[in-house]
Amino acid sequence: MDDGISTGRLLVATPQLADPNFRRSVVLIVEHEPEGGTLGVVLNRPTQVPVDQILPPWSELVTGPSVVFQGGPVALDSALALAQVPGTDEPLGWRALNGSPAVARVGLVDLDVPPEILAPEVARLRVFAGYAGWGTGQLQSEIDEGAWYVLSAESGDVFAEDPDGLWPAVLRRQGGELAFVATFPEDPSLN
Template structure:
């Protein structure tokens, strides 16, 4: 068990997914798919929940950025921490790195996905983006807290794909990510919302 936990800790890095297992009942994270955006094994891990769209349009809080937002063009609840702050992720199609954009490090599949400086002028980046999403708040764990949750079997640590970040169907992302893993995890994707109805 300790070996498996160490292996999971070793693969946690920016650009990976923390996918909630069916045992996770915390309403903040039940059936959530979290993209890791920063990880220091001795300090903390930060991420954003990719599958919690709100009903708030991007234009209501960031009018200049509204036209860049992917569908659904709403703000997503990135997690329970710092709900009064926003961060954004964008995908770039080319090879350049425009001012105001910083790549997520560590995972080649997401090499062109990065964080956006929302204090910059949106018009300077508008033609650069192939995908854009805004998150209110974030998810955060202290080093020991995440280790403990991994040991309890609360999270699967899985590879991310750019489509996960900018999916047009966030409500089905949990099932989609698990299904593409094949084997036992594909079976977990069929786990009912309410197991008592089984």
């Protein structure tokens, strides 16, 4: 575990984090400016809303489950998308996340670009409603208080086929104490 907040890293909620917006969440940091704050998307909050109800032109490119994910509590009426593209080119309408090599070739999609322009370039795509945001120093303060683990991402995390199992899976692969945390009950009073 490393407290190095940077683009492409994961914020994994500790069991102590009781905020319902982030309980057992796994957040991918998509932008981090030490003097300007941090922006991320929650990777493990699929909704029941199909992408074709919100962004019909993009629905054919979406990696299953083909629903909109709740990216966080901020700006729920806006959408952003992440896509993985093969190769080394930077296609029009796609901006790479600078950060962890494990999420190489994952980037933000400009949803105003016609999807047919990006379609041949996209290997996987996921749409998020809203995002998570922290002001300067706020996230570090939450980490210091024990709310978050800052961990390395793996390429499959962003497009996990089983998003509901992502929180324990990320913790288990860390080994040691964090693997044990993965078994922490949802409601400790029932233990």
